[in-house]
Structures are given as C-alpha cells and as structure tokens.
Amino acid sequence: MKQVRAKKQLGQHFLTDLGIARRIADTVDACPELPVLEIGPGMGVMTQYLKEKPRPFKVVEIDKESVAYLNERWSDFQPQIISGDFLRMDLKEVFGGEQFVLTGNYPYDISSQIFFKMLDNKDLIPCCTGMIQREVALRIASEPGTKAYGILSVLIQAWYDTEYLFTVDETVFNPPPKVKSAVIRMTRNGVTDLGCDEVLFKRVVKTVFNQRRKMLRVSLKQIFNGEQQARQEFFTNEIMTKRPEQLTVRQFVELTNLVKAELEAVAKD
Structure with missing residues (x-):
C-alpha cells in the first residue's frame, strides 16, 4: 500500500x-x-x-x-x-x-x-x-x-x-x-459539583492567568467594568495579594465565589 x-x-x-x-x-x-x-x-x-x-x-x-x-x-x-x-x-x-x-x-x-x-x-x-x-x-x-x-x-x-x-x-x-x-x-476524579458557577470559574481562571505576573487584585479588575466596578474592600481580601500560579483548584473555586458575590452586590447598588 x-x-x-x-x-x-x-x-x-x-x-x-x-x-x-x-x-x-x-x-x-x-x-x-x-x-x-x-x-x-x-x-x-x-x-x-x-x-x-x-x-x-x-x-x-x-x-x-x-x-x-x-x-x-x-x-x-x-x-x-x-x-x-x-x-x-x-x-x-x-x-x-x-x-x-x-x-x-x-x-x-x-x-x-x-x-x-x-x-x-x-x-x-x-x-x-x-x-x-x-x-x-x-x-x-x-x-x-x-x-x-x-x-x-x-x-x-x-x-x-x-x-x-x-x-x-x-x-x-x-x-x-x-x-x-x-x-x-x-x-x-470524584468531583461532580465544583461548588461554584462553572462558567464564571473558567472566566476567572483565564482572566487572571492572562496576567499571570500580576497580583489578583490587579488582574481581577478586568472582570469588573462599566457600572460594575468592584468595591475597594473587595480587593483587601487576603487572597488578592497572591498570583494565579499560587492558587490550588480549591482556592480558585473560593475566588470564583468571592467574585460572584461581589458582582451580585455591585449589581444591587
């Protein structure tokens, strides 16, 4: 052949x-x-x-x-x-x-x-x-x-x-x-539910790794734009001083939940 x-x-x-x-x-x-x-x-x-x-x-x-x-x-x-x-x-x-x-x-x-x-x-x-x-x-x-x-x-x-x-x-x-x-x-693995919004999880992971050398308090600002500017206290959370490569999967889940809560809070203001 x-x-x-x-x-x-x-x-x-x-x-x-x-x-x-x-x-x-x-x-x-x-x-x-x-x-x-x-x-x-x-x-x-x-x-x-x-x-x-x-x-x-x-x-x-x-x-x-x-x-x-x-x-x-x-x-x-x-x-x-x-x-x-x-x-x-x-x-x-x-x-x-x-x-x-x-x-x-x-x-x-x-x-x-x-x-x-x-x-x-x-x-x-x-x-x-x-x-x-x-x-x-x-x-x-x-x-x-x-x-x-x-x-x-x-x-x-x-x-x-x-x-x-x-x-x-x-x-x-x-x-x-x-x-x-x-x-x-x-x-x-045995995970059936991440414990967070999966769509937002992907968005958060991709957003912060696109600026992997920056602290989360800097890179996460891209998620909040227009009328949805995050409150200053959101960026004082201890996790915000970390860079993306320092976070475990579980910490990314926790971060996603923090971001979602902030998005919902600023949407009400």
Missing part, C-alpha cells in the same frame, strides 16, 4: 516506533471495558494494538488520504472509521451516548482544543490518554507554584486526576517534530 504523506497543515508526525505505539495503546487499560475512540490514527500504528483489545473501538480521522489508507489496510474495520473533524463532532453520537476512553497521537496545534472539548463532555469521557507536546503535558500535570502551572492545569485538574507517564524522543517520528513529546493519562 502507498504510504500516507505527512501534511504540515494538519500537524502530522507519524510515530514509527512500534514499541512506543503499543505502550501508548496500553494506557487505555487503566479504564477497562469502556469503548475507545482514537483521534488521528494516521496509518494506524497505534490502531493495530487498540484493535486487539476486547472492547468497542472507533477512530476519527480528518485526513482523507489516511482514511483511504485505513480502509484499504483493514477492510473489515471500515464501519468503525469515522471520516471527519473531532472538534466538530457530537460526541454523544459516537457510542450511542455511552461513556468512552479518548486516546491518540494528538496533533500539537489543536491538543488544547481537544482537551477543552473533553472538558465540555467530561461526563462522557471518564478517561483520556495519549501523546502530546511535552510542554503541554507538563502544563496539564503541573502543581501550583510551578512555572508550567496555568489555565489547562487548573481547568483539567478540577475534574481529572492527571499523570505524566513518559517522555518520547523526536527521533521516533516521521517527520521528526522540533520538540519532545510526552504521554499522559487523565482520569475523572
């Missing part, structure tokens, strides 16, 4: 090391029995090992050349090959509303978008594994007080336990990327 040409515009870097491909495929075993959806299978280097697992399994691929390759390679697998864009899919339709594991060798340029979609469908996706740019993996798994800790860290760790599993060298790809990769696993 003719090999698929890696396309720069799709961020394709095909994994060539079969041992690593098997190791990544085996990360889904932490969530046994659930169906699996693989994003961006390319020429199926991981797919061949995922197909061996005794559970429902589908792939979604945006590259039509890759879809044609997979259809030719595994004619019996054709009904499970979805030709389309994962970011535009209704995930409730993939396995008839059933929960599933998400995995893949994710394109670097859209990995964050994939994880934001995972968060939007967190009740459908109790487990997500796969390979991404090492820098992004470090962000996801980092702890408060570190340089890597940021928006992705807080939003994902609010709902998932994160594990940085192992690093992957550039030399095992064709073409080789310019950065190292890493394999991660995210497993839903």
Whole structure:
C-alpha cells in the first residue's frame, strides 16, 4: 500500500516506533471495558494494538488520504472509521451516548482544543490518554507554584486526576517534530459539583492567568467594568495579594465565589 504523506497543515508526525505505539495503546487499560475512540490514527500504528483489545473501538480521522489508507489496510474495520473533524463532532453520537476512553497521537496545534472539548463532555469521557507536546503535558500535570502551572492545569485538574507517564524522543517520528513529546493519562476524579458557577470559574481562571505576573487584585479588575466596578474592600481580601500560579483548584473555586458575590452586590447598588 502507498504510504500516507505527512501534511504540515494538519500537524502530522507519524510515530514509527512500534514499541512506543503499543505502550501508548496500553494506557487505555487503566479504564477497562469502556469503548475507545482514537483521534488521528494516521496509518494506524497505534490502531493495530487498540484493535486487539476486547472492547468497542472507533477512530476519527480528518485526513482523507489516511482514511483511504485505513480502509484499504483493514477492510473489515471500515464501519468503525469515522471520516471527519473531532472538534466538530457530537460526541454523544459516537457510542450511542455511552461513556468512552479518548486516546491518540494528538496533533500539537489543536491538543488544547481537544482537551477543552473533553472538558465540555467530561461526563462522557471518564478517561483520556495519549501523546502530546511535552510542554503541554507538563502544563496539564503541573502543581501550583510551578512555572508550567496555568489555565489547562487548573481547568483539567478540577475534574481529572492527571499523570505524566513518559517522555518520547523526536527521533521516533516521521517527520521528526522540533520538540519532545510526552504521554499522559487523565482520569475523572470524584468531583461532580465544583461548588461554584462553572462558567464564571473558567472566566476567572483565564482572566487572571492572562496576567499571570500580576497580583489578583490587579488582574481581577478586568472582570469588573462599566457600572460594575468592584468595591475597594473587595480587593483587601487576603487572597488578592497572591498570583494565579499560587492558587490550588480549591482556592480558585473560593475566588470564583468571592467574585460572584461581589458582582451580585455591585449589581444591587
């Protein structure tokens, strides 16, 4: 069969090391029995090992050349090959509303978008594994007080336990990327309710990390504008002297509740 040409515009870097491909495929075993959806299978280097697992399994691929390759390679697998864009899919339709594991060798340029979609469908996706740019993996798994800790860290760790599993060298790809990769696993924690307004929580996290070097009393002023200027005493709260990377997820929840209470108070004035 003719090999698929890696396309720069799709961020394709095909994994060539079969041992690593098997190791990544085996990360889904932490969530046994659930169906699996693989994003961006390319020429199926991981797919061949995922197909061996005794559970429902589908792939979604945006590259039509890759879809044609997979259809030719595994004619019996054709009904499970979805030709389309994962970011535009209704995930409730993939396995008839059933929960599933998400995995893949994710394109670097859209990995964050994939994880934001995972968060939007967190009740459908109790487990997500796969390979991404090492820098992004470090962000996801980092702890408060570190340089890597940021928006992705807080939003994902609010709902998932994160594990940085192992690093992957550039030399095992064709073409080789310019950065190292890493394999991660995210497993839903026991949180069912954050204890705050989830929409406002996201807004607060994104707002303060967009000015991560500033104290919260400075960066939070962006939330209050026009006629909704916060009262001066709001900014005297002890937490306002901290910077965003110092806050745990629980403290971000508390901060969100403080912001909501202030928004409601100034709206009444």
